Amino acid sequence: MSLPPLISIRDAVLGYGRHRVLRVDRFALQRGDFWFLLGPNGSGKTTLLRTVMGLLKPLSGEVERSPFCADFSRMGFVPQRCEARPSLPTTVREFVSLGLVGLNLDREERAVRLQRALDRVGLMNRIRDSFWTLSGGQQQRALLARALIREPILLVLDEPTNGLDPAAEEALLDVLSRLQHTSAVTALFVTHDIALAARHATHLALIRNGALEAGARSDLLRSDTIAAVFGVNPLLIPA
């Protein structure tokens, strides 16, 4: 018997006010899934992310949440890049522990979570260093640690590999793959990188013509479906 989904969106129209952005017939995130969300710019990826995170109510239709995702305490978010100014002093320790905002934990538990999150992304040895002395890839892993410190069941990543070199990109994806296997974290990963999705996704969510098409990677990762999403013929889809 399969567990009920963490989040399930059915027959929904997503948007803002009177502006309809995206139609979702069925989209269910199960525990341990690694979803990649692909779609052109302005197609409604952020709208879907905001709905999944509970920041936006659908204009119509249904969003069901399991008790694990009923509030924000077991959700983690990794933005595209760090928005803070480099002139602002901060250490890796402080930056990552800001991820605990909104959680009511004692000092000991906070320290344990900080260590665990930094261990997972391989930055424990940089804990006392200035955040700004980290490389681009390490900064991105610190952003991931800031989300992981919440010990999330659902992790939402908004194009976190943008601007990273292939080695840094692979290091980040390695951490995510390990998490998926060891902790059954569900990830929803937004990207334009089809090759990355082909290597790591268990499921794909594709946005085309204002509608979401979601399913297992093996069902959707075909030249015709990808070409329909991006309007170009993807020659580099691995077998």
Next chain:
Amino acid sequence: MIAEFIESWPLFQHAYLGGFLLAALLSLLGVQLVARDQIFFGAAVAQASTLGIAVALATAAWHPFGMHLHDNNWYPRAWAITLSAVAAVGMELIAGRRESREAVTGFIFLFGSASAMALVAQSPFGAEEVQRLLASTLIGATARDVELFALVLAATILLIAVHRDRLLLLAIDPATASAAGIRTRAWSIGSACWLAIAVGISIRAAGLLYVFGCLLLPVLIAKTLVREMRALYWGAPLIGVACAMVGFVLAHAWDVPPAQMAVVVMSLLLAACWLRRVVQRGSSQPSRTSSDSR
């Protein structure tokens, strides 16, 4: 020099105490502005607050009990708080949508300063008062002012003690703050209102220069000295109060206005901190290169 300052204490105690309390209060609130890189937000709110004082003076001149209203500290203060709150909330709501934050801030600053002068130009005492506010003087602080500043400072410390990390995350990464369940819009408007109240109660006693100086300079100094953002919340007020103390002592000894002197001391300390950083970077550059090459 210090003995003379101490001797003058009974005469100017309210002005000095008011100055210290405002230095602590405004530099605490300035952390949020500097973290959000909204430096001139504080100047625009202070200028809107000056316009509030000008409106109070102008309406007092037209009112049958005008002089009574003018002498009552609460009437101009209520106008100052109202207009600074309107400006602060307006900037939060409008900025970044159709116009850049800098454009809206610039508009409020210019509108506030020009209309404050225009409004009281014909008033017998108004023009002089607005000039005094723009230039800053601490002599006008009363015992009631000191009590009020202490109360607002205590409330601010309490708020920051409870919500420090929430405020920092909101300042550096609103998207992540939102994903952590923080109602970012409500918090931004709430912070703007709190700043407006602090500036609104300060402006008549301290003037624009001192208010803006205390919002900005102690935080910028602290930023060069500490390693974490959280430390700004104790570093900036300490630096603000220390600079105010040195500024007031020097002002008394050299017979210059204390508010301006305090701002000069803060500015010189900031310049020294920036210089120290440049020198440190210069001296660390060759060693880093040599270790990289190894």
